[in-house]
Amino acid sequence: MKGRMISLGTAEGEAIVSKEPIGFYGGIDAKTGIVIEKGHELEGKCVKDKILVFPRGKGSTVGSYVIYGLKMNGVAPKAIINKETETIVATGVILAGIPCIDKIDIENIKTGDKLKVEADKGIVEKLK
Amino acid sequence: MYLTREEEFILNGEKGEVYEKVFRLLVRLGDIYGADKMIPVGSVQVAGVSYKSIGDPGRDFLEDFAEKGAKVKVLTFLNPAGMDMENWKELGFPKDFAENQIRIMNAFKKMGIVVTATCTPYLAGNLPRFGEHIAWSESSAVSFSNSVIGARTNREGGPSALAAALCGVTPNYGLHLDENRKPNIVINVGVELKCNSDFGALGYHVGKLVKNKIPYFKGIKDANTDNLKALGAAMAASGAVALYHAENLTPEAKIMETKGLENVDVTSKEIKETYEKLNTGKDADIVILGCPHASLREIATVAEKLRGKKLSKPLWICTSKAMKETATIMGYTDIIEKAGGKIVCDTCMVVSPIEKMGYKTTGVNSGKAANYLPGFCKQKVVFNNIDELIKGVL
Numbered sequence: 001m002k003g004r005m006i007s008l009g010t011a012e013g014e015a016i017v018s019k020e021p022i023g024f025y026g027g028i029d030a031k032t033g034i035v036i037e038k039g040h041e042l043e044g045k046c047v048k049d050k051i052l053v054f055p056r057g058k059g060s061t062v063g064s065y066v067i068y069g070l071k072m073n074g075v076a077p078k079a080i081i082n083k084e085t086e087t088i089v090a091t092g093v094i095l096a097g098i099p100c101i102d103k104i105d106i107e108n109i110k111t112g113d114k115l116k117v118e119a120d121k122g123i124v125e126k127l128k
Numbered sequence: 129m130y131l132t133r134e135e136e137f138i139l140n141g142e143k144g145e146v147y148e149k150v151f152r153l154l155v156r157l158g159d160i161y162g163a164d165k166m167i168p169v170g171s172v173q174v175a176g177v178s179y180k181s182i183g184d185p186g187r188d189f190l191e192d193f194a195e196k197g198a199k200v201k202v203l204t205f206l207n208p209a210g211m212d213m214e215n216w217k218e219l220g221f222p223k224d225f226a227e228n229q230i231r232i233m234n235a236f237k238k239m240g241i242v243v244t245a246t247c248t249p250y251l252a253g254n255l256p257r258f259g260e261h262i263a264w265s266e267s268s269a270v271s272f273s274n275s276v277i278g279a280r281t282n283r284e285g286g287p288s289a290l291a292a293a294l295c296g297v298t299p300n301y302g303l304h305l306d307e308n309r310k311p312n313i314v315i316n317v318g319v320e321l322k323c324n325s326d327f328g329a330l331g332y333h334v335g336k337l338v339k340n341k342i343p344y345f346k347g348i349k350d351a352n353t354d355n356l357k358a359l360g361a362a363m364a365a366s367g368a369v370a371l372y373h374a375e376n377l378t379p380e381a382k383i384m385e386t387k388g389l390e391n392v393d394v395t396s397k398e399i400k401e402t403y404e405k406l407n408t409g410k411d412a413d414i415v416i417l418g419c420p421h422a423s424l425r426e427i428a429t430v431a432e433k434l435r436g437k438k439l440s441k442p443l444w445i446c447t448s449k450a451m452k453e454t455a456t457i458m459g460y461t462d463i464i465e466k467a468g469g470k471i472v473c474d475t476c477m478v479v480s481p482i483e484k485m486g487y488k489t490t491g492v493n494s495g496k497a498a499n500y501l502p503g504f505c506k507q508k509v510v511f512n513n514i515d516e517l518i519k520g521v522l
Contacts, residue, residue, distance in 0.1 A: 006156055030185050061285035062181050069185025087157055091287045094153045095189065 001104050001124040006085045008119055009099030011078035012127070015113040016050040017106065018042050023059025024066035024092065033075030051115045052077035053106050057089035067092025079117040081106060081124060129158050129299070130165045138295070146198045150291035157288055158299030167261050167300045170279075171203040172293035173249050174241065175265030176286025178210035178479035179228040186286070187232050193290075194238035201296035204241045205249040207266045208421070208446075209233060210481065213245070213474045220485050241293065245474040246448035248357070248421040250277065253450060258379055261304055263292035267370070268420045268496060271360030274371040276353060278379040280304045283370050303371055309380065311344035311373050314389050318347060319396040324358040324426075325513045327351065328495025329402040330394060331362025337392065339367045344386050345374040354423050361420050362495025406498040409508025412491030415517045416477040418446035419494035424454055427471065431460035433518055439468035441521040446476040478504055491517045 020041055022028070027037040033048040047070070057063060067089065070076035080093055085102035093100040099119035109115070114127040131139065139155065141148040154166065176182045182190075210229050211221040237243050246252050247266045256262045256279035264270050264281045273279040282302040284292065292298040302308055315334055321327050334343055343363070351359070356377065363369035373381040417430060422445050430445055445464065447455075452471050455461045461471050477490060477497055483506045491510040492498055501507040510520065 004159075007152075030183070060181075062176060062183075062186070064285060064287050065176070065182050065186040065189060068189050069183070072185065072188055085160065087160065087285060087288065090156050090160060091153060091285055094149060094156060095287055097149075 001108065003101040003103040003122050003124065005119050005122045006090050006100040006102055007093040007098060009079070009097065010118045010120065011051065011099050012114070012116045013049060013051045013078040015053050015109050015111055015115050016042065016045060016047060017109055017111045018054040020054070021056050021058040022054045024057065024063035024088070025060040027059065027063070028066060028070065030066045030069030031073055031075070033070055046075070047077045048075040050077050051079045051081060051117060053081045053109050055083040055106065057086050059088070061088055063088045064091035064095065067098065068096045071096035071098060079119065081109070081117065129155060129163055131155070135166060144196070146193055146196045147294065150294050153288060153291045154295060154297065154299055158301065161299065161301040163299035163301040165300050166297040167304060168296055169202060169263045169292050169298050170256055170260045171254050171262050172200070172289050173205045173207060173254065173264040173266060173269055174236070174286060174289045174293060175207040175284070177207045177232065177236070177245055178475070179225060179232055180210045180479055180481055182232070182286070187228055187235075190232055190235040194235040198239050198294055200240045200293040202293060203254055204293040205252070205254045206236060206241060206243060206245040208247055208476045208479050209245040209474050210479050211475050212472050215472070219470065219472060222481065222484060225481060244449055246421050247476065248272075248423070248448060251421070251423055251451060252448040261298065263289050263298045265289045267364035268357065268361035270370050271364045271372065272357055274303060275360055275373065275378050276356050309342070309371060311342045311384050311386060312389060313338050313341050313343050314386050314391045315343045315345050316347050316391060316393045317345055318393055319399055321348065321351070321355070323493070323513045324355060325493040325495070325511065326399065327355045327358040328362045328493065328498070329399050329406070331359040332366045332406065332495035332499060333394060333398050333402045335363035335365065335367030335369055337367070338369060340369065343369065343372045344381070344384060344389070345372065348374055348377060351377055354426055357420050358494060362499065365496040365499040403511060406495070406509060406511035408502060409489035409510050412441065412489050412510045412517070412520055413487045414441060414482070415443040415491035415521050416446065416497070417444070417493060417514065419476055419478065419492060419497035421476065422447040422451065424451050427451060427455045427460050428458070430514065431455075431463040433514065434467040434469060435463050437467050437522060439521050443469035443518070443521055444472045444477070445469065446472050449473045477501065483507065491520060493517060
C-alpha cells in the first residue's frame with residue numbers, strides 16, 4: 001500500500017485498528033498508553049509498541065502534546081497509519097519522531113496484522 | 129511546496145535537530161492544506177501555555193526545546209498562563225500547580241519569547257499592521273487581528289505557532305490568501321447593542337449558527353474595540369469564526385461583495401434567548417471580568433462603579449501586566465482593591481483551575497467565558513452586564 005509520508009522513520013509491528021477517529025487529549029493516557037475515552041472502540045487497550053491505525057485525529061489541539069508524551073514515557077505506538085492525517089496528529093508525530101503515513105486504505109488492515117511501515121517511501125507492507 | 133535553498137538546508141538538518149523538526153512540521157502542515165510556499169511572519173502569539181491544558185508532556189517538550197538552544201526569530205508573545213505569575217499565592221493558586229507553571233514560563237523565556245501572557249497582545253505591545261502576515265494562536269486574538277486590524281493569520285495550534293516563531297515563516301494558505309477572506313453569510317442585526325455582554329450574546333448566537341463561516345454584519349450602528357473584542361471572542365468560542373467583517377466598522381468590509389449571499393436576521397428575541405441559555409446559575413460566588421483580557425477603558429469603568437463600595441464576594445478583573453501597570457498609575461487598582469476586588473494578570477478564568485479553588489458559580493459579562501466555564505471549569509454561570517453583576521456581589 002502506498003500513501004504519503006507525514007513523519008519519517010521505519011517500523012515493524014502488530015496493527016491495532018480503530019474505525020473511529022482518536023482524540024488524544026483525554027482519549028489516551030500519556031503515562032500508560034491506554035485508551036481511556038469512554039465508549040471508544042479501543043477503550044482499555046494499550047497502543048504501546050503497536051502500529052496504530054485510525055482514520056484521523058479529533059478533539060483538542062493539546063492532543064499533539066499527548067502524542068509527544070506517549071513517546072517520552074516509552075509507551076508510544078511504533079508507527080501511525082491514517083486515512084487522512086490532520087494537524088493535531090501531524091504535529092504530534094513530527095514532534096515525537098513517530099513514523100507516520102496517511103492516504104492509506106485502512107479498511108484493508110485488521111487488528112493483529114503484522115505490518116512493515118517505511119514512512120520515508122510512504123509504503124505500508126503486510127508481512128506473513 | 130516550493131522551498132528556498134536555505135529552507136532546504138534547514139529541512140536537511142543543517143541547522144540542528146530542533147529546527148529540522150519544527151520546519152518539517154511547517155512543511156507538512158503546508159502540504160496538508162495545499163500551501164505553495166512559506167511566507168515571513170511579522171509576529172507570533174503562542175498558545176498552550178497553561179499547565180492546566182498542556183500538562184507534563186507539554187512542559188517537558190518546551191523544556192527540552194529551550195535546553196537545546198531554540199530561539200525565536202520574531203516578536204513572540206504568549207497566551208494566558210494558568211495563574212497570576214506574581215500574585216499566585218495570595219490569590220490562592222495551588223503550590224504544585226504554580227511550580228509547574230513557573231517551569232513552563234522559564235522555558236518560554238529561555239527561547240526569547242516575551243512572557244507577557246495575554247489574549248490581547250495587541251493592547252500589550254504586539255500590534256500588527258493591516259495586511260501583515262502573522263501566526264497567532266488564541267482564538268479571540270486571531271479574530272481581532274484578522275477582523276478589526278486586518279492582519280492575516282490562521283488559527284495556529286501551540287506547536288505550529290512556536291515553529292513559526294523559531295523559523296520566522298508560516299505556510300501560505302487559508303486566511304493568508306485574499307480569496308479565503310471573503311464573507312459567505314450576511315447577518316442583519318436588528319437590535320441595539322448596549323454593552324459588552326450584548327455583543328457577547330450576539331457573538332455566541334452567531335458563532336453557533338455559522339460555525340466556521342465568515343460572517344458579514346450589517347446594522348451594527350457603532351462599536352468600540354472593546355465591543356468588537358467581545359463579539360469576536362464569543363463567535364470564536366461557540367463556533368470557529370476566525371474572521372468577520374462589519375459594515376462601516378472593520379477595514380476590509382467595504383471591499384467585500386455581499387450580493388447573493390445567504391441572509392440571516394438577528395433581533396432582540398434571539399439576544400434575549402441567548403441570555404437565558406447562558407445563565408445556568410443564580411447567585412455568583414465570584415465575578416470574573418476581562419475575557420478577553422480587559423482594556424484600560426474597561427478597568428476604568430469597573431473602578432468607577434466600585435469607587436467607595438464594599439464587595440461581599442470576590443471580583444477579579446483579568447488583564448495583561450501592561451494594562452495593570454497603567455491602571456495602578458491612574459489609581460484604578462487602588463479603588464478596586466479597596467472595594468475588595470482584584471486585578472489579576474497573565475491568566476483568566478478559562479485556563480486557571482478555579483474549580484479547585486472552591487468556586488461553583490461564576491458571574492461573567494463575556495459570551496466566550498459563558499461558553500467555556502461549564503465544561504472546562506465545572507462552573508455554573510451568571511451571564512449579565514457589568515452593572516447587574518456588580519449589584520449581585522455588593
